[in-house]
Amino acid sequence: xxxxxEAVPAPGRGSFFGMRxxxxxxxxxxxxxxxAVFGLFFIYPLVYGIYISFFEWGILGKAPGATAGLxxxxxxxxxxxxxxxxxxxxxxxxxxxxxxxxxxLVLALVINAxxxxxxxxxxxxxxPSVVSSVAITxxxxxxxxPDGLLNKIIGSDQAWFGDADTALYSVVGLNAWTTAGTVxxxxxxxxxxxxxxxxxxxxxxGTSRWRTFWRxxxxxxxxxxxxxxxxxxxGALKVFDQFYLVSQGTGGPEYSTLSAVFYIYQEAFKSANFxxxxxxxxxxxxxxxxLTLFQxxxxxxxxxx
Amino acid sequence: xxxxxxxxxxxxxxxxxxxxxVASGAQAxxxxxxxxLSGWSAGKTEDDLLQSVVDDFNxxxxxxxxxxxxxxxxxxxxxxxxxxxxxxxxxxxxxxxxAPTWIKQxxxxxxxxxxxxxxxxxSKFYPGLLNAFKVGKxxxxxxxxxxxxxxxxxxxxxxxxxxxKAPRTWAELTAAAQKLASSGxxxxxxxxCLPADWxxxxxxxxxxxxxxxxxxxxxxxxxxxxxxxxxKRGLAATPTQLGVGWPGEALGKEKxxxxxxxxxxxxxxxxxxxxxxxxxxxxxxxKVNGNLxxxxxxxxxxxxxxxxxxxxxxxxxxxxxxxxKWMSLGLALPSRSDVKAVGGRAPFLAAGPSSRGWGFPNFSxxxxxxxxxxxxxxxxxxxxxxxxxxxxxxxxG
Numbered sequence: 001x002x003x004x005x006e007a008v009p010a011p012g013r014g015s016f017f018g019m020r021x022x023x024x025x026x027x028x029x030x031x032x033x034x035x036a037v038f039g040l041f042f043i044y045p046l047v048y049g050i051y052i053s054f055f056e057w058g059i060l061g062k063a064p065g066a067t068a069g070l071x072x073x074x075x076x077x078x079x080x081x082x083x084x085x086x087x088x089x090x091x092x093x094x095x096x097x098x099x100x101x102x103x104x105l106v107l108a109l110v111i112n113a114x115x116x117x118x119x120x121x122x123x124x125x126x127x128p129s130v131v132s133s134v135a136i137t138x139x140x141x142x143x144x145x146p147d148g149l150l151n152k153i154i155g156s157d158q159a160w161f162g163d164a165d166t167a168l169y170s171v172v173g174l175n176a177w178t179t180a181g182t183v184x185x186x187x188x189x190x191x192x193x194x195x196x197x198x199x200x201x202x203x204x205x206g207t208s209r210w211r212t213f214w215r216x217x218x219x220x221x222x223x224x225x226x227x228x229x230x231x232x233x234x235g236a237l238k239v240f241d242q243f244y245l246v247s248q249g250t251g252g253p254e255y256s257t258l259s260a261v262f263y264i265y266q267e268a269f270k271s272a273n274f275x276x277x278x279x280x281x282x283x284x285x286x287x288x289x290x291l292t293l294f295q296x297x298x299x300x301x302x303x304x305x
Numbered sequence: 306x307x308x309x310x311x312x313x314x315x316x317x318x319x320x321x322x323x324x325x326x327v328a329s330g331a332q333a334x335x336x337x338x339x340x341x342l343s344g345w346s347a348g349k350t351e352d353d354l355l356q357s358v359v360d361d362f363n364x365x366x367x368x369x370x371x372x373x374x375x376x377x378x379x380x381x382x383x384x385x386x387x388x389x390x391x392x393x394x395x396x397x398x399x400x401x402x403x404a405p406t407w408i409k410q411x412x413x414x415x416x417x418x419x420x421x422x423x424x425x426x427x428s429k430f431y432p433g434l435l436n437a438f439k440v441g442k443x444x445x446x447x448x449x450x451x452x453x454x455x456x457x458x459x460x461x462x463x464x465x466x467x468x469x470k471a472p473r474t475w476a477e478l479t480a481a482a483q484k485l486a487s488s489g490x491x492x493x494x495x496x497x498c499l500p501a502d503w504x505x506x507x508x509x510x511x512x513x514x515x516x517x518x519x520x521x522x523x524x525x526x527x528x529x530x531x532x533x534x535x536x537k538r539g540l541a542a543t544p545t546q547l548g549v550g551w552p553g554e555a556l557g558k559e560k561x562x563x564x565x566x567x568x569x570x571x572x573x574x575x576x577x578x579x580x581x582x583x584x585x586x587x588x589x590x591x592k593v594n595g596n597l598x599x600x601x602x603x604x605x606x607x608x609x610x611x612x613x614x615x616x617x618x619x620x621x622x623x624x625x626x627x628x629x630k631w632m633s634l635g636l637a638l639p640s641r642s643d644v645k646a647v648g649g650r651a652p653f654l655a656a657g658p659s660s661r662g663w664g665f666p667n668f669s670x671x672x673x674x675x676x677x678x679x680x681x682x683x684x685x686x687x688x689x690x691x692x693x694x695x696x697x698x699x700x701x702g
Contacts, residue, residue, distance in 0.1 A: 059388045059410045080695075081674065146548035162545030164684065251673055253501070253545070253680040254687075258673070269382045270403075270669035272410050 046285075053279035059272050072279035082280060084255045085263040086287075092172060092259070093236035099176040100232055101225070104183025109213075111184070112191045122188075126181035133178065137245045140174050161246040164254035171242050171257065179235075183228050190224035191217070226299045230292055237288050240265070260284045337370040338614045344398035344601075345380040351636055358630045362621055369614045388412040393606035395615040396622075399446050401437035401600045401664040402672075408438075408445050409666075414605040415443040419616040429625075429641040431598070437662020438602045446602030447623035450637035452567035453596040453656035454508050456589060460582040462562040465490040471586030472563070475512070475531065478589050482540040485562050494560030497541035498552040499532065501680040503672065504597065504663060505565055506532045508588060511595025517665050517700060521693045528591070529682065529689045536683050543683065557581055567599055568638055568653050587652045598660035600640060671699040 053072055056063040076082045107125045111118050128136065143149045144160035151157055160170040194217065202212045240261040243251070251258030260280065268277030342359065346352050352375055359373045374394075376383045381403055387393045388410070399407060407413050420427060427435060430448060438446040458471045463481075466488040472478040485496035499505060509532050510516070515525035535541035542561070549555045552564035557578030564570075565588065574583060588596045603622050605615045621627045628644045631637075635647035638654060646654055665671060674695050681687030 059385055059407075059412055061389075081670070146546065148548070159545050159548070162543070164680070164686070248550075250676055252677045254684065255677045258677075266669050266673065269379075269385055270406075271667065272385065272406050 049278045050282055052274055053282045055275050057273075057275040057278065059274075072275045073283075075276050076279055076283060081255070081258065082260075082263055085251075085258045085260045086283075088168060088256065088258055089237055089239065089260040089284075090287075092168060092239055093233060095169070095172045096176050096179075096236050097229065097233050099172065100179050100183050101228055103176055103180035104228070105187050105221075107180060107184040108187035108191055109217075111188060122184075125184055128178040129181035131178075133241050134245065136178055137174065137242045140170075141246060144170055161257075162253060164252075164256045167246065167253060167256040171239075171246060175236075175239070175242060179232065183232065186228055187221065187224055190221050194220050222299070226295065229295055229299055233291065233295065234288055237284065237291075337368055338611050339370045339372060340395040340609075340611050340614045340618060342371050342373045342396045342618065343376050343394035346375040346377065347636075350634065354631065354634055354636065358622070358627060361630060362618060362627070366617065366621075369617060371618055388606075388608075391608045393608055395609040395611055396603055396605055396619050398449070399438065399602045399604045401434075401448075401598070401602070401662040402668050404438050404445065404602065404604075404662075404664055405440070405666050406668060408440050412607050413445045414607045414609065414612065414615075415445055416447075416605065416616070416619075417443055419612075419620070420444065423616070423620065425620055429643045430623075431640055431642065431657045431660065433659070433661045434598045434600045434640050437598065437600055437664050438604070446604030447619065448598075448600040448640035448662075449603050449623055449628070450631065451598045451600035451640045451660070452569060452638055453598055453653055453660045454505065454565045454567055454588050455652045455656070456586040457556055457564050457566055457570060458584050458586065459491075459556060459559060459562045460584050462490040462559070463584075466562075471584055472589055473586065474589055475591050478563070481563065482535060486540055491560070491562050494547060494555065494562075495540060495542040496561065497535050497563045498544060498547060498549075498555035498561035499535060499541045499565075500552060501543050501676055501683055503675040503679060504599075506679065507663075508565070508595055508597045509591065511597075511659075511661060512589070512591030512593060513595075514592050517696075520697045520700065521690075525693060526689050529679075529692070533679075533682050533689070543680075556583060568650065571649075572636070585649075585652045587655045594656070594659035596656040596660040597663045598656075599663050665700060667699055667702055670702070671696065674699045 054068045054070070056066040056071070111122050111125070115121075141161060145151070146157045146159045146162070150160070158166065160166050198216055198220075199212065202216055207215070238261055239259050243257040243259045243262055247253070247257040251262055261284070264277045264280045264284070267273045267280060344355070356373055359371050363369070363371055380398070380400075384393065384397065384407075388407075393412065399413065404413075419425070427444070427447070431451075434448040434451050435444070438444060438448065456471045462485060463469075463471075466481075466484045468481050468484055472481045482496040485491055490496075506529065507517075510525050510528040513524050513528035513531070515522060515528050519525070536543075544551050544555060547555050547560045549558060549560060552561065553566055553570050553573050555561040556564050556566075556570075557574060559581065571585075574581065588594070603619045605612060605619055609615050622631070623641075625641065625643055628639055628641055632639050632644055632646060635650070638646050638650055642657065675692075678687055678692035678695050682689055682692050
């Protein structure tokens with residue numbers, strides 16, 4: 001029996017090991033192509049971008065006689081326009097992400113309730129996320145015009161995108177609406193994965209619906225909160241197209257729609273200061289990276305993986 | 306035997322002669338040099354016109370074949386990529402606003418050596434336009450066409466306010482705006498539609514003898530205060546305040562009676578607002594005549610492999626023959642004084658001698674500061690002095 005048990009696994013272990021090596025080999029082979037693409041179009045430009053950020057860099061490459069240094073970062077440190085762009089970007093993200101989450105969660109709860117025609121509502125809420133942001137923004141420009149639809153309804157003549165006091169908030173409102181549908185999908189998936197027995201136990205205890213939501217549903221959605229916060233937070237910090245469109249490429253009125261990515265685009269491709277553009281990109285990258293780590297440490301915990 | 310030898314020798318000589326003849330024949334008909342020409346598209350009409358101009362060139366220059374192709378999308382970005390890849394077209398458009406940047410980057414070929422060698426006469430170009438593509442003593446392109454600003458007015462609003470003609474001076478402009486306002490000739494709008502844009506205001510700066518070289522001078526401040534003063538007195542609104550995209554749309558939708566736009570307004574009004582009666586007058590005059598020249602050059606790539614052929618094309622396109630053909634549809638104004646414009650362009654052409662090319666160092670970043678600050682001055686959140694200090698710093702940065 002002992003000899004039998006020993007005899008059987010011996011060749012088995014050998015072939016198991018061989019199989020694992022073969023499997024791993026195949027695995028790496030499959031991964032190789034996407035990794036090569038990832039390395040060539042993501043890692044390499046990322047590292048090269050960091051390298052460029054330490055030099056005076058023009059259209060034809062490194063400026064003649066350029067030496068490595070922090071001069072581009074020094075330029076950013078003293079550039080009021082860059083400061084304003086970063087401030088706008090963070091203010092925008094700070095407003096739009098909670099709004100997207102709240103709206104998305106409410107929509108998900110509405111659809112998750114067993115109401116009639118939920119398939120219709122699910123599609124209806126998701127449609128704005130599918131439509132091109134350029135098309136939606138262009139239509140929004142008409143609706144939010146001084147003589148546009150919104151002002152006709154509320155009886156005002158406010159130039160929503162044309163007033164420095166309202167332009168940023170108007171874009172926040174627009175983007176919260178368009179992205180809420182996608183957030184809703186993530187929350188909906190998470191809601192449906194909550195086991196029903198906890199709700200049954202709460203019902204047996206006679207817990208109110210309000211209390212059930214705050215004590216059971218909301219905490220159990222934590223992985224979804226973290227995911228949405230990170231993914232949409234990063235998306236918000238990269239905002240460009242809506243700001244570019246509503247200001248006709250000026251970042252105005254009065255710098256109110258100047259975003260960090262807009263600044264990078266302008267420095268690199270309009271002014272041919274690729275060094276400054278790259279260093280602004282690095283600053284934004286570091287900001288996003290630190291913020292994600294911070295979110296992971298606070299909202300997300302190890303159980304999320 | 307002898308005969309056979311003579312015959313074979315004769316044949317050999319004949320064959321050799323034939324070979325020489327064929328070879329020399331091939332030499333007499335060399336392959337045409339192919340060069341590339343690119344610009345952005347300003348609509349199909351213009352693309353087709355340029356293609357027919359290029360066809361003319363190809364027909365009259367058998368040694369050169371020009372391939373014309375439009376660059377779609379963001380022109381500056383696309384060209385930046387082509388420059389970086391050392392793959393720029395041999396001859397291409399350069400907008401006066403981006404010319405200083407590209408010249409500084411060393412991607413545009415200086416033309417002085419070619420001008421000297423072929424004794425090319427540059428004196429026919431309006432100097433203000435030519436200078437937009439000149440750094441130091443070097444020319445980096447010749448203006449292919451241009452447009453200045455002019456005064457455009459709504460005729461029926463002027464009649465309602467009892468004003469006979471388009472304003473010609475600052476004083477007349479102020480008086481006209483006040484009259485239009487007091488007579489209620491512009492219901493639902495303002496007498497003037499002025500954008501928060503130095504691409505309009507700078508003309509007034511030049512009219513007041515101001516310049517960007519001394520942007521913090523009293524002359525510039527006074528011009529800014531004159532421009533912004535129309536807002537303070539409720540006589541002007543920005544396009545955004547009027548709910549339009551640009552002043553031309555304000556004129557078309559009858560939300561403004563006076564605007565300052567270029568030659569590009571004429572086809573726009575004809576196609577979009579044919580029912581609106583408008584008049585065109587020369588740009589207003591302050592202490593002096595002053596205007597902006599929105600111009601585009603034909604320039605040569607530093608990396609061009611066929612520079613002599615590129616020069617032949619460039620100098621022909623901006624020469625009298627090429628430019629006359631290019632002007633035949635009236636899409637733009639000639640940048641040479643010896644080429645005639647199509648009819649009705651007199652108010653624009655009058656600005657030829659007093660126009661300066663639209664462009665300055667560190668253009669993109671400075672324009673962002675200029676226009677955002679100007680909006681701040683209009684809204685009363687910034688002073689003129691603060692704006693001019695910001696602009697001065699950016700022009701030097």
